[in-house]
Amino acid sequence: MATSPDNPGTGCLIVQGAITTGDQAAPVRDDLNARRRAGGIALRERFERTRADGGLPPDADPADLARSVTSISIQAANGSTRAELHRTVDQALTTWPTSP
Incomplete structure (x- = not known):
């Protein structure tokens, strides 16, 4: 988990890797972007x-809703x-739509 004190990493490969690649790594960047988009589509669906x-x-x-998540x-x-992330979620839930 990105917020774990035991995790020295800087976050999710799919999020960060796609942002920090150069032209030589375009195929990797494109793959990571496609995976990230697929996750967003799955949430939306x-x-x-x-x-x-x-x-x-x-x-x-x-x-x-998928974008907020x-x-x-x-x-x-x-x-x-x-x-901070818990507070963000708590705030988001105050505006989360409720079932009819």
Whole structure:
């Protein structure tokens, strides 16, 4: 986990690796970007199913919800503490759509 004191790394390879590569590593960057996009699509599709099943209100935007979840990994990679990430999640949940 990016916020673990036992983890000296700087975050998720899929997030950070795609940002920091040069032209020679374009195939790697492209692969990491595709994997990151696929994760976002999978989240969006899951939120779409949840909305269709009545777990989210009809006006909930699955794409926006997926983006809000994935942005937390970037915050973690940028050095946010576990406490800061928990506060971010707590704040996000205050605006999270509720089922009808």
